[in-house]
Amino acid sequence: MKPLKPLDEALADLLTRAVPLGDAETVTSFDADGRVLAHDCVSALQVPPEDNSSMDGYAVRCADVPSAGVVLPVSQRIPAGSAGDALAPGTAARIFTGAPVPAGADAILMQEDCEALPGAADGLGQVRINTVPKSGQWIRRAGEDITRGAVVLSAGTRLTPAELGLAASIGLHQLQVARRPRVALFSTGDELVMPGEVPPEQMRPGAIYNSNRFFLRAMLLRLGCEVTDFGIVPDRREATIDALRTASAAHDLILTSGGVSVGEEDHIKPAVEALGTLELWQLAMKPGKPFAYGQIPRSGNDDSGAAHFMGLPGNPVSSFLTFALLVRPFVLRLQGVKDVAPQSIAARADFAWPKADKRREFLRVRHNAAGGLDLFHNQSSGVLTSAAWGDGVVDNPAGQTIAADDTVRFIAFAELLS
Template sequence: MRPPMKPLKALDDALAELLAHATPLPGTDTVTTFDADGRVLAQDCVSVLQVPPQDNSAMDGYAVRCADVAAAGVVLPVSQRIPAGSAGDPLQPGTAARIFTGAPVPAGADVILMQEDCEALAAAAAAADGLGAVRINAVPQAGQWIRSAGEDITRGAVVLSAGTRLTPAELGLAASIGQHQLQVARRPRVALFSTGDELVMPGEVPPEQMRPGAIYNSNRFFLRAMLLRLGCEVTDFGIVPDRRDATIAALRDASAAHDLILTSGGVSVGEEDHIKPAVETLGTLDLWQIAMKPGKPFAYGQIPREGGAAHFMGLPGNPVSSFLTFALLVRPFVLRLQGVLDVAPQSVAMRADFSWPKADKRREFLRVRHNAAGGLDLFNNQSSGVLTSAAWGDGVVDNPAGQTIAACDTVRYIAFSELLA
């Protein structure tokens, strides 16, 4: 007799329960700033200097004293030339300094005139030093085109906080304060395998020779790719036969050296679904029915090992269900293992250029994409087995349970770029 079904668990409740188990992993790695893209900072980055280190010019032009330019048309001798990377002498009253972008502003100057507002005059019209003169054709305001010392970063400031997932912009910021290497969270070690005798790997059997009932294993490819994008070290255990002994052996081997075991398929309660009893033989398991569509069956557990336990997550076998449960539950869990605090994907309000007249009792994630009119189009088949919808779409509409959608309604849109980042 099948056991009674548990009540559906709200997606937000399931995520909160998962994150409560996601203690950041012990240990850190030291990597060069060049190689830190996508890694998660393990400690604050504190600046020991200010950026910029001194006042500098934001333009190619001339450094002058405002008091020397009371009206347009003033001609000043050019007393020095200051390229980026060199320091000039104090500016003498009644003179101008030719200056270039990034060069330090000489003491005494309080404004930069960009060269478009000036006219360089021949050396013959100026003093004998041969630097010529400049006619200033605009009346400046004090401080214009000067980048103040420390306006970007002050000394002692926390430039990047622990838990920051590093992007190219953050790498440049770290480099700007002299950080040539960074302490980052170690990569989660993830064991990935699929269950199901119906699964065949592409390349092993040509399409025309597929046996009846066989399907190619698509889940293995997108799950591995998403894990790698999250910075994981992935061990692919392949396809595990639908036998309890084989499933137990695979789980035992995977738990020994991995932080997380991720499977797809076999998390229901049918006679050929061996994940639940296999995990329970080795450790503990909660089999949840999530109130989301697609993606209802989901399992979380732990398998003890020497020095701790490996987390276990079982995803549904249907490809879109597996794709979305990974994006909405596994992704934030893996990020939290690395110390990331803000793991929620960002959503935006958008216009639906479609109707969805039949409400569902579960929270729905409808595959959509932007159209040229600035709205969202709906893929015509929202089945959990139609992976085409995820490749065609650029995101999902997060539609609350019991909610219909009429054309021109405002809906909550989550981009795949958020869910796969």
């Protein structure tokens, strides 16, 4: 019997095969949330474009305010979006947040530190300054955020709302992004029934509702994939071969759940091998031991390439976690994302796990009001309730027990599902 394959080794192996798709398309910055940049974004300007005020108040020369209580005439008013004149010595300029600092001014005073007074014939009045300014205070310097020619966002960045705002700040209304991976999804198993087709009270003996199809599709969509749902494929070899052949023609990845073992009713293995190549891995992780990777050549000319194939275990928690830990990084790498590893943090276990396992375990947990982690009472691979109840997993090394108050490694579902 082959030794179990460590999860990190399996992931590294998969990522060497995940050659980025290479195709790019143009979308508006409004529509690019979650997409992956295909090219660097280089700024053609500096941000801010000039020194500007970070407060509503008054622009002054520090030399004109040697002490608190100085009264200066207000020589001009500078709202955001307009440029003022050079500041005359011995005067102040009324200025608003975002407005360019006039030449000659070297500090901004908050309006709360000043008192507007009537006085000058031009109607702008005077201002009493109640604090001594420091040179440079409340001035945002030109280019302090972005310099001209800087790479603001790098190719391979998965865009978030903040990054879309950053792209807009340098004038980019369109972005070149990687095309969405095309994924074919289907389930195998005559025991599977779709919700809505048969009411619970009429379910035949041995039948189960197909839950995997729902969370796998949702996870693929969150990753920006275009998903074709092939439904439930009957447990017959020819039907499985036909489904795989059809799916390989127009998809980058074929994803299945169930049927990756070697039983008489498990037709995925011989079907994939009849069309292409397949590797079956026994992973050293719990839950989630059986996993399959292969390639199915597309019909047509020699340049048509091959579709990737991934077969996940049928137990729902196993399928859920193998997707999160293996399929998710693979799909992100297809889009050109470089850093695909989920981030873990140290956390306190408010539970005991006294029996070590030979496999690396992923225990479903959630945070409690005291800041520690509680353990779901049933860690079976078939109990999907544990994933809905929890807010993450403890990544527990093989052979490791856990005592209450131990520090453990926690991975949030927010990391694994984003």
